[in-house]
Amino acid sequence: MFKLNLPFPPSVNTYWRHVGNRVLVSKKGRQYQAAVSSLLRRKRVKTLDGDLIVDIRLIPPDRRRRDVDNSLKALLDAMQFGGAYEDDSQIVRLTVEKFAPEPNADRAEVVVQRVPAPIGQAGFRTCLRCDEAFQSDGPGNRICLPCQQINAMFSCKVEDMRGKKRHNGEVIIEREEDSI
Known part of the structure; x- marks a missing residue:
């Protein structure tokens, strides 16, 4: 199990870019992946295997309207890219909460843990x-x-x-x- 304070993820609306007939991760998305990857390396997070539970608390930077589901793709992909887990298909339970904005505290608090027992x-x-x-x-x-x-x-x-x-x-x- 590990707990992380990650930067607030970019919206999925700015995460992807269409270039011709291809869909690529945008510059903003690549920067976010690099930031999360760097943080995971500094914390020496080991790659988890098996089924996982992920709990996320989103604290936005301002009062603009945001959908929590638009933040998930960038966050989960960046954690996979950084080596927190092999594939985000390992996640069997995902909880997301969005909190009121705090000044200078835009972040995503993430807890990742193995499923200790089969669901139920x-x-x-x-x-x-x-x-x-x-x-x-x-x-x-x-x-x-x-x-x-x-x-x-x-x-x-x-x-x-x-x-x-x-x-x-x-x-x-x-x-x-x-x-x-």
Whole structure:
């Protein structure tokens, strides 16, 4: 498993160029591939084999509208070009999240890991709450035990508040004489 902070990928609209009857990777696409490849070499990332899970968090440079699927091709191809994995067909599960833009923080945070067990069977999973790997007992278990305990503590408080009268989000405490 490895985690990377990569530059924000170019859109697929600028990734390809048509030259005559051929389709080539554009200059911008080749520059992105070189940047990702260089970063993978500096981090000494070893090529992963077998089925893979890839989690991507996109943090765009500005508020322009972007489709997350337009960023995937350049990102996944650049990681393959850089040697993170043999072929992007190894990816069996891919999750992508787009976050609000941050000043000077345009990047793609990528986590690549081997599939620890066949899909649908027990094995290691990544917790949906804290993003840490944990031993799962099946496909329905996607939250680690510490996070389950935290959820249980807060759900008790939520259960106590259900059905109560509220004003501006605050629970109205009724006096016993008012309820008679």
